[in-house]
Amino acid sequence: MVTTVAIAGSTGSIGVQTLEVVADTPEDYRVVALAAGSRLDDLIDQAERVRPEVVALADESRRNELSERLPAGIEILSGPSALADLATVADVTVNGVVGFAGLPVTLACLHAGKRLALANKESLIAAGPVVQRARRTPGAELVPVDSEHAALHQCLRANTNPARVARLQLTASGGPFRGRSSQELAKVTIEEALAHPTWSMGPKITVDSSTLMNKGLEVIEANELFGAPAGEAGAHIGFDQIDVVVHPQSIIHSMVTYADGSTIAQLSNPTMKLPIGYALAYPDRFPISYGGIDWSQAGRLDFEAPDRSAFPCLDLAYEAGRVGGTAPAWLSAANEVAVEGFLQGHVRWADIPIVIEETMAKYDGQDAENLDAVLTADLSARKYAEMVLSQR
Numbered sequence: 001m002v003t004t005v006a007i008a009g010s011t012g013s014i015g016v017q018t019l020e021v022v023a024d025t026p027e028d029y030r031v032v033a034l035a036a037g038s039r040l041d042d043l044i045d046q047a048e049r050v051r052p053e054v055v056a057l058a059d060e061s062r063r064n065e066l067s068e069r070l071p072a073g074i075e076i077l078s079g080p081s082a083l084a085d086l087a088t089v090a091d092v093t094v095n096g097v098v099g100f101a102g103l104p105v106t107l108a109c110l111h112a113g114k115r116l117a118l119a120n121k122e123s124l125i126a127a128g129p130v131v132q133r134a135r136r137t138p139g140a141e142l143v144p145v146d147s148e149h150a151a152l153h154q155c156l157r158a159n160t161n162p163a164r165v166a167r168l169q170l171t172a173s174g175g176p177f178r179g180r181s182s183q184e185l186a187k188v189t190i191e192e193a194l195a196h197p198t199w200s201m202g203p204k205i206t207v208d209s210s211t212l213m214n215k216g217l218e219v220i221e222a223n224e225l226f227g228a229p230a231g232e233a234g235a236h237i238g239f240d241q242i243d244v245v246v247h248p249q250s251i252i253h254s255m256v257t258y259a260d261g262s263t264i265a266q267l268s269n270p271t272m273k274l275p276i277g278y279a280l281a282y283p284d285r286f287p288i289s290y291g292g293i294d295w296s297q298a299g300r301l302d303f304e305a306p307d308r309s310a311f312p313c314l315d316l317a318y319e320a321g322r323v324g325g326t327a328p329a330w331l332s333a334a335n336e337v338a339v340e341g342f343l344q345g346h347v348r349w350a351d352i353p354i355v356i357e358e359t360m361a362k363y364d365g366q367d368a369e370n371l372d373a374v375l376t377a378d379l380s381a382r383k384y385a386e387m388v389l390s391q392r
């Protein structure tokens with residue numbers, strides 16, 4: 001039986017790689033829906049190749065142009081709810097939207113009782129309790145695409161007793177600035193921040209990797225996915241049991257240590273196609289090998305502790321995660337504003353943690369009990385972050 005796939009964020013790095021993965025197994029998977037933010041030419045090119053049933057564009061103003069240029073017979077959705085509507089049409093939705101804009105896709109897919117292949121970590125981080133409730137919808141299933149969480153998901157399958165999970169170790173490449181001092185980091189450029197040593201990704205996550213905020217967001221993501229009490233993989237762990245270890249080769253994608261001292265790791269050469277295929281095929285295995293290691297050529301695996309003083313974003317994320325409520329939503333929104341400000345050339349790279357810290361100082365301690373609370377938190381944090389940004 002063919003599994004149908006919707007791709008939200010099809011024009012981005014995750015979206016394009018998902019299309020390639022599906023194209024490798026046309027007998028098993030078929031893309032029936034594509035959605036993008038604004039890159040119309042790329043979206044139309046994809047639609048001509050894949051011939052989906054539905055195409056969605058967040059940018060409402062270009063709907064007419066889209067309908068004139070799309071091949072006949074494809075349904076068009078546009079505007080603010082378009083991506084959420086698209087997330088209910090397929091067996092699996094891959095959420096490759098970047099940032100808080102991915103939240104409607106996450107919620108719509110889970111509420112529809114479908115499988116969500118989640119790359120968009122920001123939705124889970126900003127709206128953790130709301131997403132946890134949506135995950136309880138009958139039929140709903142969240143399989144992580146983020147490589148570290150896909151690795152943990154696999155390592156946790158080695159276990160049947162949640163009480164025996166002792167620690168989760170998230171690996172981090174360390175990004176392009178590993179080993180640099182705070183003084184050296186004061187002068188880094190946009191081009192340097194975008195030159196990731198092991199992964200080719202969209203600009204926002206690439207900058208997040210350079211500040212270690214990506215790893216901080218992943219710590220919160222791991223707690224949401226696998227921590228007590230909600231974790232479906234059943235680990236009885238919290239922030240105190242989630243570690244970050246720098247591993248520059250990006251071969252080990254994360255590890256789980258059990259009570260008996262065993263550590264189970266997942267290894268491959270760095271490629272997002274493996275976790276994308278894993279999330280499509282789970283609980284089966286994807287039939288094609290991506291990133292398989294040639295052990296006769298394998299080199300060394302190095303590990304070191306992260307430099308928490310040169311990269312303060314990591315601890316800002318731990319702190320927000322431990323506070324809970326809407327603090328992670330504030331953190332993620334402030335980070336989005338700060339990173340965009342850096343990419344636009346308004347602030348320096350070193351200002352990113354300062355904008356976040358000053359925004360978090362205004363955090364109002366609200367709970368994330370429903371979607372309205374999360375939307376309000378996101379707006380408030382953006383407002384403060386933009387104010388801080390404009391003063392720098």
Ligand SMILES: NC(=O)c1ccc[n+]([C@@H]2O[C@H](COP(=O)([O-])OP(=O)(O)OC[C@H]3O[C@@H](n4cnc5c(N)ncnc54)[C@H](OP(=O)(O)O)[C@@H]3O)[C@@H](O)[C@H]2O)c1
Nearest residue numbers: 009011012013014036037038039097098101119120201202
């Ligand atoms: N790339 C990776 O290897 C990787 C690895 C792990 C996790 N992730 C996560 O996956 C997500 C996507 O990352 P990426 O690197 O693929 O980003 P990207 O290359 O920048 O692509 C982002 C996608 O989101 C769409 N988009 C942006 N704003 C939107 C909006 N307001 N409404 C609807 N769609 C919107 C973009 O559409 P347009 O370009 O057409 O505007 C594009 O298709 C992020 O959450 C990231 O943290 C990525």
